[in-house]
Structure formats: C-alpha cells, structure tokens
Amino acid sequence: MAVDGKVIITCAVTGAIHTPTMSPHLPITPDQITHEAIAAAEAGAAILHLHARNPETGQPDQTPEAFAKFLPRIKQGTNAAINITTGGSPYMRVEERVLPAAQFKPEVASLNMGSMNFGLYHLLDKYKEFKFDWEKTHLEATRDLVFRNSFKDIQYILETCYDNDTRFEFECYDISHLYNLNHFAERGLVKPPFFVQSVFGLLGGIGSHPEDVAHMKRTADRLFGDQYRWSVLGAGAAQLRVAAQAAALGGNIRVGLEDSLWAGKGKLATSNADQVKLARKLIEGLGMQVATPDEARAILSLKG
Ligand SMILES: C[C@H](N)CC(=O)CC(=O)O
Numbered sequence: 001m002a003v004d005g006k007v008i009i010t011c012a013v014t015g016a017i018h019t020p021t022m023s024p025h026l027p028i029t030p031d032q033i034t035h036e037a038i039a040a041a042e043a044g045a046a047i048l049h050l051h052a053r054n055p056e057t058g059q060p061d062q063t064p065e066a067f068a069k070f071l072p073r074i075k076q077g078t079n080a081a082i083n084i085t086t087g088g089s090p091y092m093r094v095e096e097r098v099l100p101a102a103q104f105k106p107e108v109a110s111l112n113m114g115s116m117n118f119g120l121y122h123l124l125d126k127y128k129e130f131k132f133d134w135e136k137t138h139l140e141a142t143r144d145l146v147f148r149n150s151f152k153d154i155q156y157i158l159e160t161c162y163d164n165d166t167r168f169e170f171e172c173y174d175i176s177h178l179y180n181l182n183h184f185a186e187r188g189l190v191k192p193p194f195f196v197q198s199v200f201g202l203l204g205g206i207g208s209h210p211e212d213v214a215h216m217k218r219t220a221d222r223l224f225g226d227q228y229r230w231s232v233l234g235a236g237a238a239q240l241r242v243a244a245q246a247a248a249l250g251g252n253i254r255v256g257l258e259d260s261l262w263a264g265k266g267k268l269a270t271s272n273a274d275q276v277k278l279a280r281k282l283i284e285g286l287g288m289q290v291a292t293p294d295e296a297r298a299i300l301s302l303k304g
C-alpha cells in the first residue's frame with residue numbers, strides 16, 4: 001500500500017519483450033539505457049528495473065558484461081534503487097538468468113513467481129516488416145513457449161541471491177503466483193515486506209479488467225495482510241488504466257517501455273520519462289505524492 005500517501009514509481013527501461021522495429025524510442029545501447037534510466041529517475045522513478053541488450057541488434061543479453069556497460073554510470077547519475085532482472089528473456093534458463101543479480105548484488109531483483117505461457121506471437125499481426133531477423137522468430141516462437149519458473153528454479157534464485165541482501169520484486173502474473181509466494185513465505189525463504197509486482201494483460205497471465213486488478217489485490221490482502229507492498233504493471237495499452245485503478249486503491253505503479261510502448265491511445269512514448277511523468281500526474285492528481293528513492297527504500301526495507 002502507498003505508505004503515508006507516498007507512491008513508488010518503478011520504471012522498466014527496456015526489457016526483453018519489445019523489439020527495435022516496434023519503436024525507435026526503445027533504448028538498446030548502453031548509452032541509450034543509461035540516458036533513459038537517469039531521465040526516468042529525474043522524472044520521478046524511485047526504482048529502475050533493468051535488462052541488457054545487444055547494442056547492434058537489440059537482442060536480449062543476460063551476460064554480466066552487458067550490464068557492466070551501463071550499471072556504474074546509472075549508479076553515478078542517480079540515487080534511484082537498481083532492480084536487475086532475473087527473468088532475462090523467457091527463452092533463457094535460470095542458471096543464465098540469475099548471473100547479473102548474483103554478480104552485482106543489487107538492492108532489488110525481479111523474481112517470477114510461476115511458469116506460464118508467454119504469448120507475443122499475436123504482435124505479428126501488427127508488424128509485417130522487421131529490421132532484424134531475430135525479431136520475427138522471437139515473437140513467432142512464443143506460440144510454443146513456456147516461461148519456466150519451477151519451484152526449484154525460484155528456490156535456486158532465492159538461494160543464489162540470499163547472502164547479497166537483495167530483496168525481490170515478486171512478479172505475479174496470476175492469482176496462483178500469489179499462492180506460490182505465500183508458499184515460500186511459509187517456508188521462511190522470503191522475508192516481509194513482500195514487494196508484489198502484479199502483472200496484468202500479458203497473454204498467458206491474468207487479464208487487465210478492473211475485476212482482475214481488484215481480485216489480485218483482494219487475494220494479496222487476504223494472504224499477506226500488512227506484510228506486503230503492492231505494485232502493478234499493465235502491459236501495452238492497459239498500462240495507465242491499471243496504474244490509475246491501483247493508485248486509487250493505494251498501490252504503487254510500474255511503467256516503462258519494457259511493459260508498454262505507448263503514452264496514451266495510439267501515441268508512441270518518445271521516452272521512459274514520458275510515461276513516468278504521466279504516472280506522476282496520476283498520483284498527484286489523486287492527492288498523493290511520488291516517493292523519493294530513499295522513501296522507497298524505507299517502505300520496502302531495501303539495503304540502500
Ligand atoms: C512483464 C514483465 N516483462 C515482467 C518482467 O519484468 C520479468 C523480469 O524481468 O523478470
């Protein structure tokens with residue numbers, strides 16, 4: 001819940017879902033990722049969720065070397081908390097996916113709380129021509145893709161990062177994922193407050209209807225009571241609508257070009273900061289305030 005009316009904005013700067021042909025504004029190179037991350041923080045993002053890409057082709061790159069090309073500069077340029085993905089790309093194995101978080105010991109790392117179909121092939125209806133061959137394959141192959149996050153995979157990431165005092169952004173794409181988180185809580189493998197990032201509107205997970213958002217919150221309230229901090233992300237066109245509903249319900253918000261390329265209906269976002277500014281307007285419009293990085297650290301008990 002927004003603590004003392006402070007709402008945490010997370011910005012997911014580039015991700016591993018969208019591809020270069022989809023938007024000229026998708027940051028690919030280390031310079032672009034660095035610039036976009038710092039600008040998003042200046043606009044109000046307290047947490048920066050980071051993936052790396054091949055600077056030439058934009059292909060997801062989960063090697064620590066790729067992250068090392070922008071992490072130090074981002075840390076120098078902003079006080080925002082760093083959140084390194086352990087999801088990588090849904091095609092990767094968990095041993096590869098956990099490497100950057102294990103090496104850089106960030107304040108936050110994402111943790112996907114269940115296996116699921118991860119559909120992107122429907123985007124092929126929209127984009128006919130692609131700059132790079134891998135883009136079409138990347139989308140097409142999701143027709144038969146299972147994003148694997150077995151209990152063993154999840155425990156492997158938890159144990160690999162345990163001594164780093166890294167806390168997790170628990171990505172819950174469906175109600176069952178909340179129960180999986182509860183399972184690890186009961187086993188004492190995760191400690192509160194749980195930063196629950198509910199994902200809405202990704203093909204293979206829960207939808208983005210207001211009933212879905214309400215159902216996810218009701219279930220999390222019942223399972224975790226005051227032991228969790230709720231945040232939401234809406235995929236694609238649902239981003240701002242889901243953010244508005246959640247903020248009104250006391251939730252925190254995730255935006256960024258990883259989750260949506262848009263800044264309103266049919267309008268391509270020209271930067272991550274664009275979306276952060278829209279989120280800020282929402283929050284302040286509701287009479288709440290945007291949490292600073294240090295306020296977010298206090299709310300989420302981050303190591304700082
Ligand atoms: C829907 C988002 N792409 C979820 C995500 O951010 C996964 C991760 O990086 O671990």
Ligand SMILES: [Zn+2]
Nearest residue numbers: 015085087258
């Ligand atoms: Zn991610």
